[in-house]
Amino acid sequence: MTPEELHKIAETELEAKQQTQHTLCVCMAAGCVSTHSDKVKESLAQQIEKHGLKETCKVKGVGCMGLCMAGPLVAVEQTGALYQMVAPQDAEEIVKNLGKQPVKRLVCDTTQPFFTRQKKIVLENSGVVDSERIEEYIAAKGYEGLLEALTSMNQAEVVEQVSKSGLRGRGGAGFPTGLKWGTVAKARGERKFVICNGDEGDPGAFMDRSVLESDPHRVLEGMAIGGYAVGASQGYIYVRAEYPLAVKRLKDAIKQAERLGLLGHNIFGTTFSFNIEVRLGAGAFVCGEETALIASVEGKRGQPRPRPPFPAERGLWDCPTLINNVETFANIPPIIRNGGEWFAGIGTEKGKGTKVFALAGAVKNTGLIEVPMGISLREIIFEIGGGIPDGKKFKAVQTGGPSGGCIPEQFLDMQVDYDSLAKVGSIMGSGGMIVMDETSCMVDVAKFFMEFCMTESCGKCVPCRVGTKQMHELLSKITDGTATDENLAMLEELCDVVKNTSLCGLGMTAPNPVVSTLRYFRDEYMAHIHDHRCPAGVCKIGKEQLATV
């Protein structure tokens, strides 16, 4: 592959696009497929054939369009019209109306804040390009970042651009990406590796899955650029086996890129070679922790080990290893294309760029959103999310999954970035955002997350293995209405010991949901303990409990 060949592919693709009058884009990400968007796509194709529009109209599968609750979604590329909750029998009407007024009863309003308030960098191609065709990605400036890095930048310049961008790790902890790349680039070792962490496991989070399903090449390109910057020639992408569609698209994407010479030996005729292999997770949440993930890739039991040494120094097979999250790598190609300063111009002082969130729970518009850092929680929930359904009252928003905390109403106007979320006792996390209304019992929520941590603890270190179990028992006692003040004191003491003595991030952050709900909703705990009642009416206590026996 030469630069000319790459541009030729893009031109051919764009020409073909111009010759098509109407392109129907059907969302083929997991959310819409679960509501049978594949059947919708099929019948749209049949209708086009039936109406003899085969020459001028095209149907293509695209990635996630964001508003998952309104799926299956179908967009008309040329006019920008968006149809929601499309059934296979609606296909005829949609096809008949191509080039005329859109079908009114199916139209989804794209002027609502859900669409207008977002800023898309990571998701710029999601819902636009066909994730199964590399040509479309190339036509959307794909692999140009890699081309630029390989042909007109040296390794240090790539690292410098990433540092300049101010990008921080999107996996949750927010470590400066440029610093990590610089460290791995400097680390001494005959072989180095790049790993992409796609072991997304937080309950309610599906950002990485959507990126991998919608735009897999972007992640591959980011990894290849990373490989060039740190001096690695082999990459592994670790995806959980529960994401079969993402795995399939990734594997196909790797094959396509290899066929075109965008992965493999001497990419763009340079001395740089890079290969990527997929590794599947076997269902352990802890394998999202980098040292456990590395152990798993090595074929060992997925258990974390103490750091330091960090993977940057001793990672996969004891070689220096660059390990970043899916969304982090997905940010790299536009940073290289547009320069680090462009990226640093978006967001806040300490949080640059955008963040993808999976908006879920008691909110009208659930789905995938990408917003600039610094947007307020209120804007996300009440404008983009459309507020709380059924006239209920907002109670809290949970960010960061089992490692995060619950944020109450008083902090809704706070800016969303790493530091402000940490200040109120939560974390940015990988991007799960669960909204809760007045019908959620906060003790029950804490118990849910504690149960998750308890069953997902790898069992290596004592405080996480046994501490989470004891905390879960205590929380169960509270929700049963049989706990005492001593039990609560013991729970708080356990929070402290588990947080401070656990080996890895899973244990260190496992108490967060309890600590944050105790901080803001202590009265609910007290109501369970002293008055033996659940203010939200979720926990069955006393009489109700007897009645169910």
Added chain:
Amino acid sequence: MNPSAQKTLSVKTLQINGKDVSAREDQTILDVARENGVFIPTLCNLDGLTPVGACRLCLVEVKGSRRLLPACITQVQDNMEVSTNTETLVKYRKMILELLFAERNHVCSVCVSNGHCELQAMAQKLGVDHIRYPYLYPKLAVDASHDRFAVDHNRCILCQRCVRVCDEIEGAHTWDVQGRGTASLVITDLNQPWGTSESCTSCGKCVQVCPTGTLFEKGRASGEMTKREFLPYLTLMREERV
């Protein structure tokens, strides 16, 4: 530079509990503390095996570090200021022991290792006289299918010493861990009865390194299971050969 000069390890100086001490750069905080007569409690650590930092008893405070660090695995650095016995550390260590005692069925009076158990001794040494957490009483099996040895999961603290000695010293890797969280169990081969294990060489090293009464020789009654210390000898022999 000649090759032997490259091998030379540099020397570091640091403070442990306010006392100035010196160390080779490849030593851990635990090594140096022991050399200087400073006691740091350990359970999963065993000289001669790769440290894993699992029991969390050896956590120490290091000035400037946000986190507590496991002494068994943390290498010394110049000017480190280490505290091994602060009030918080003592509290955490006792709580961790309590958690261990509440996890499985540690009934000392009827245990083969009564009086020779590292968990029991550690609890006595650290002054754990009550277990405040509710006992979890899991139902766990005893596997006595091996000719000479038996494994009683009720006493296991998952220190992984057996796993490591079998892999690193004997080279058989018969033992490993299955399951997650409190459901974790040490297993032989692919979780088959020990007596049917094809990789086990019946060397008995795992039995000798077990800190509690989990792995024991058959025919020992309550309190009769004592251990031989062979790893320090092996380590010494290896070092001398170099």
